[in-house]
Amino acid sequence: MADTLPCLAVLATGGTIAGAADPRSQAGYDAGRISGASLIAAVPGLDRLARFSTEQVAAIGSQDMTDAVWFALAVRIRALAADPATDGILVIHGTDTMEETALFLSLVSDTEKPVVMVGAMRPSTAVSADGPANLGEAALVATAPQARGRGVLVVLNDTIHGAADVTKTSTTALETFRSPNFGPVGAVTPNGAVFFAPPAARTVYGLPAQAALPPVGIVFAHAGMDAAPVAALVAAGVRGIVLAGVGDGNAATPVIAALAAAVKAGIVVVRASRAGAGAVMRNIEIDDDRLGFIAAGYYNPAKARVLLQVLLAHGIADAAGVQRAFDRPA
Ligand code: SIN
Numbered sequence: 500m501a502d503t504l505p506c507l508a509v510l511a512t513g514g515t516i517a518g519a520a521d522p523r524s525q526a527g528y529d530a531g532r533i534s535g536a537s538l539i540a541a542v543p544g545l546d547r548l549a550r551f552s553t554e555q556v557a558a559i560g561s562q563d564m565t566d567a568v569w570f571a572l573a574v575r576i577r578a579l580a581a582d583p584a585t586d587g588i589l590v591i592h593g594t595d596t597m598e599e600t601a602l603f604l605s606l607v608s609d610t611e612k613p614v615v616m617v618g619a620m621r622p623s624t625a626v627s628a629d630g631p632a633n634l635g636e637a638a639l640v641a642t643a644p645q646a647r648g649r650g651v652l653v654v655l656n657d658t659i660h661g662a663a664d665v666t667k668t669s670t671t672a673l674e675t676f677r678s679p680n681f682g683p684v685g686a687v688t689p690n691g692a693v694f695f696a697p698p699a700a701r702t703v704y705g706l707p708a709q710a711a712l713p714p715v716g717i718v719f720a721h722a723g724m725d726a727a728p729v730a731a732l733v734a735a736g737v738r739g740i741v742l743a744g745v746g747d748g749n750a751a752t753p754v755i756a757a758l759a760a761a762v763k764a765g766i767v768v769v770r771a772s773r774a775g776a777g778a779v780m781r782n783i784e785i786d787d788d789r790l791g792f793i794a795a796g797y798y799n800p801a802k803a804r805v806l807l808q809v810l811l812a813h814g815i816a817d818a819a820g821v822q823r824a825f826d827r828p829a
Pocket of ligand 1: 513514515516530559560561562592593594595596618619620621
């Protein structure tokens with residue numbers, strides 16, 4: 500019987516799901532202390548759903564996620580996707596930067612096999628930890644034929660999200676992950692995974708040859724702002740700047756002027772919004788055509804940074820080419 504079960508490869512990186520209590524406060528814990536293999540072994544009934552092989556790629560809180568870990572994950576996903584013995588891939592990850600890793604892996608991984616990211620909001624030692632249920636649901640999704648061809652999925656709290664839209668919206672709530680523009684792509688029900696629509700077309704760029712991404716910074720716009728953060732990024736030698744703008748991707752006049760000067764100096768500038776939902780469109784409040792800016796569309800600032808890094812890594816730096824990529828589904 501076990502031989503006929505699907506085979507899931509687990510790539511573990513740490514996160515709160517692998518967290519263990521720390522005596523520093525009643526609710527304190529250290530992320531990434533429990534191995535992926537122990538987490539899988541602790542979920543009742545998983546052995547009747549699939550066979551698991553587990554690799555510990557990292558053991559970190561996701562605030563420490565790096566290009567190196569992203570590339571290590573992408574290389575393993577490429578190899579596992581090519582292995583006929585592997586039916587699906589789970590990535591165990593902290594929730595804080597899961598949305599960025601999900602987009603990166605989706606942009607670079609050319610596979611039809613399900614790739615499902617999972618984490619938890621409570622550490623493994625918490626009363627009513629959510630990790631085991633989330634792991635069980637992620638494994639269920641990774642074995643579902645309808646999960647194929649959808650890029651990287653994020654599964655927590657009975658909900659299935661796509662990589663381009665999913666974002667963490669609450670510091671503590673179990674239902675923290677939302678897809679604010681297009682909604683979740685599916686749900687995990689007592690009868691299994693349900694998807695609300697067929698897989699959408701998406702763009703895969705492949706893994707860049709260099710195992711480090713070009714530096715791109717984010718500038719967070721606010722009232723009473725001057726151009727100092729833009730100047731600091733330019734001085735640091737970034738190749739791109741994402742504006743987490745107010746409203747429709749806007750910022751104070753000196754900031755816009757400094758960003759326009761950055762474009763003239765060869766830096767790619769993408770206008771996104773700190774608002775949390777809705778698209779930033781070209782030439783609405785800002786004359787993008789004249790200033791040379793890119794409008795981020797539905798990508799939030801953190802995701803716009805990831806997409807721009809991947810584009811630059813593939814040599815796509817001209818305004819028209821970058822704008823086309825931001826206009827396309829990922
Ligand atoms: C982390 O992102 O590693 C810590 C927070 C979490 O996993 O919920």
